[in-house]
Amino acid sequence: MNKFTKILLNWFDEHQRVLPWRGETDPYKIWVSEIILQQTRVVQGISYYQRFVEKFPDVTALASADEAEVLKLWQGLGYYSRARNMHAAAQFIRDHHHGVFPSDYKSIRSLKGIGDYTAAAIGSIAFGLPCPAVDGNVLRFVARYTGLYDNIAVESTRRHVEALCGQWLPAECPGTFNQAMMEMGAICCVPKSPDCSQCPFVDQCFAFQHGQVDQLPVKEHAVKIKRRYFNYFIFLSGGRTLLQRREADDIWKNLYEFPLVESPSSHFDVDRALASFSLDWETTPELVWETRHVLTHRHIFARFYVLNVKSLPPVLPHQVVVPLENLRSYAVAKVTEIAINKLFG
Ligand code: SF4
Numbered sequence: 001m002n003k004f005t006k007i008l009l010n011w012f013d014e015h016q017r018v019l020p021w022r023g024e025t026d027p028y029k030i031w032v033s034e035i036i037l038q039q040t041r042v043v044q045g046i047s048y049y050q051r052f053v054e055k056f057p058d059v060t061a062l063a064s065a066d067e068a069e070v071l072k073l074w075q076g077l078g079y080y081s082r083a084r085n086m087h088a089a090a091q092f093i094r095d096h097h098h099g100v101f102p103s104d105y106k107s108i109r110s111l112k113g114i115g116d117y118t119a120a121a122i123g124s125i126a127f128g129l130p131c132p133a134v135d136g137n138v139l140r141f142v143a144r145y146t147g148l149y150d151n152i153a154v155e156s157t158r159r160h161v162e163a164l165c166g167q168w169l170p171a172e173c174p175g176t177f178n179q180a181m182m183e184m185g186a187i188c189c190v191p192k193s194p195d196c197s198q199c200p201f202v203d204q205c206f207a208f209q210h211g212q213v214d215q216l217p218v219k220e221h222a223v224k225i226k227r228r229y230f231n232y233f234i235f236l237s238g239g240r241t242l243l244q245r246r247e248a249d250d251i252w253k254n255l256y257e258f259p260l261v262e263s264p265s266s267h268f269d270v271d272r273a274l275a276s277f278s279l280d281w282e283t284t285p286e287l288v289w290e291t292r293h294v295l296t297h298r299h300i301f302a303r304f305y306v307l308n309v310k311s312l313p314p315v316l317p318h319q320v321v322v323p324l325e326n327l328r329s330y331a332v333a334k335v336t337e338i339a340i341n342k343l344f345g
Helices: 003-015 027-038 042-055 059-064 067-074 081-096 105-109 116-127 136-146 155-168 174-188 270-275 324-329 334-344
Strands: 226-236 240-245 260-263 286-294 298-308 319-323
Touching: 003 155, 003 174, 027 042, 027 081, 027 116, 042 067, 059 081, 067 081, 105 116, 116 174, 136 155, 136 174, 226 270, 226 334, 240 324, 286 334, 298 334, 319 324, 324 334
Parallel strands: 226 298
Antiparallel strands: 226 240, 226 260, 240 319, 286 298
16 A cells, blocks of 8 residues: 555544444445535535435335425425435436446446546445545645646546546555545645644645645636526415426426516516416515525525415416415425525514
């Protein structure tokens, strides 16, 4: 075993965090933990992981569940395509792999929602496949350690780091190596103020030795942020309201929300928008809350209008009439959840 790997594994042995999926060899549970952690902090992810594997203990249980049930359990984690993809992938495993999680890299990588990193993590931890798993933590640590100034947001840099990690990866314990690399970036070589004085690599680290820790890694996004303007109507009639399911191939697909009119800019003509609902109003619409919700590549400017109506508008196939006390039974996006809590206590 090379010197770098020996130092890393010794450090990991002593410093790794105790996590519910640590030491886990069931590929299904490793998969669940990796998908949850893709865009979620560990502290928040733990309780979701525990609830998820308790409710759906294996691939078959997840495959047999209703998608609405899966989304409800995911509520609050965001990036709901992760849950939808897992559900679809579980059904694929049930139908095409006899319910047994595949054990070769190509089959794991071809499952919906599984990219290079996740396939390598599952493959190495569950099946001992010699695949380096390179996530943001590993990129940061390797960029600082080796003095790599390439933009880590681009795929070619990730490939380069993957090749470097491949040289350090020990054949006898690739899963432990991958977890140790990620843990190093997660708890020692952290984005701001890394713990260099406690780092076992301080003597060889390029960034530390050259006073460049604050300048590495280089991360430049070329992505343009898109603004969207969502205007929601909360119609109230006899203690009931209307919710609708988002069906288009768009953010929050299959989650519920109040009837929505999206406008191209912040300018919004409320009366004109309401005319399309053929309603008999009892009160004029009142703007009760507005907020900006930040997603990775989008900023959602959401407004919520409340109005009492004589009767709810005709119910379309993707809509449901909901007694106010049942509003929380539906899977909704964070912004709608906050609105419900604010307005209905
Ligand atoms: S010395 Fe500091 S910058 Fe270098 S790898 Fe260790 S924690 Fe990261």
